[in-house]
Amino acid sequence: MHSRRRRSALAVSAALLVGAPLLTACGQEAHPGAAAVMKGDRISTGALQGRVEAVRTAQRSAPQSEQMISGSGQLTRAKLDGMLRDRIVAKAAEDAKVSVSRGEIQRTRAELAKQAGGREQLEVMLLQQQGVAPDEIDDRIRMQLAVDKIARKAGIDPRSPQGNAQLNAELAKTSEAMGIDVNPRFGTWDAKKATLSSTTEPWLQDLSAKQADRAAQQQQGAIPQ
Numbered sequence: 001m002h003s004r005r006r007r008s009a010l011a012v013s014a015a016l017l018v019g020a021p022l023l024t025a026c027g028q029e030a031h032p033g034a035a036a037v038m039k040g041d042r043i044s045t046g047a048l049q050g051r052v053e054a055v056r057t058a059q060r061s062a063p064q065s066e067q068m069i070s071g072s073g074q075l076t077r078a079k080l081d082g083m084l085r086d087r088i089v090a091k092a093a094e095d096a097k098v099s100v101s102r103g104e105i106q107r108t109r110a111e112l113a114k115q116a117g118g119r120e121q122l123e124v125m126l127l128q129q130q131g132v133a134p135d136e137i138d139d140r141i142r143m144q145l146a147v148d149k150i151a152r153k154a155g156i157d158p159r160s161p162q163g164n165a166q167l168n169a170e171l172a173k174t175s176e177a178m179g180i181d182v183n184p185r186f187g188t189w190d191a192k193k194a195t196l197s198s199t200t201e202p203w204l205q206d207l208s209a210k211q212a213d214r215a216a217q218q219q220q221g222a223i224p225q
Helices: 002-010 025-030 045-060 065-070 075-096 102-116 119-130 134-153 161-178 209-219
Strands: 034-038 041-044
Touching: 034 045, 034 075, 041 045, 041 075, 045 065, 045 075, 045 119, 045 134, 075 134, 075 161, 102 119, 102 134, 119 134, 134 161
Parallel strands: none
Antiparallel strands: 034 041
């Protein structure tokens, strides 16, 4: 029962509708070396570029490396968006008094690896489809499990349209309270759609066997990428 619920939760797609103010030129000068700033925290440009390089390094040694690299031209923007989401979810989980244990992450990762056909297949699938480097997988799973717990703690079923809106509203409150400012050199934070420029990733992403099957077919040339 718990495994089915976890798999279904990981397959949910919810539009990201978190709001945050746009950093002005003056604000950029006030935070040199920062890709984004928020209350009590900052994301340095060095940390952001480190995430980008980790993905590029993994892509260069993966099957179909050229296709992966050419298909992820907005990687820097996408990684910053993900780093911001990590912080939003961590704060929302703290506020909701929910946590994710190391054991939960390990069990989920083992289950996903089994569905994908093995550890290496899971790593390739997440790198290819979501730009997640191997050493970022545990963090991605932690965030997905935390979002699921936040939704359940609030009595929200994010699989329904109404539930999606409720989940977005809950996370929007957290984002607004954090006062996120993004350095304009990395894009603009859309206060209405709550996305970093053109990024459209959902809060909860499909890390299940459905994507693993699709990745395997893509590698075999059975379906277009």
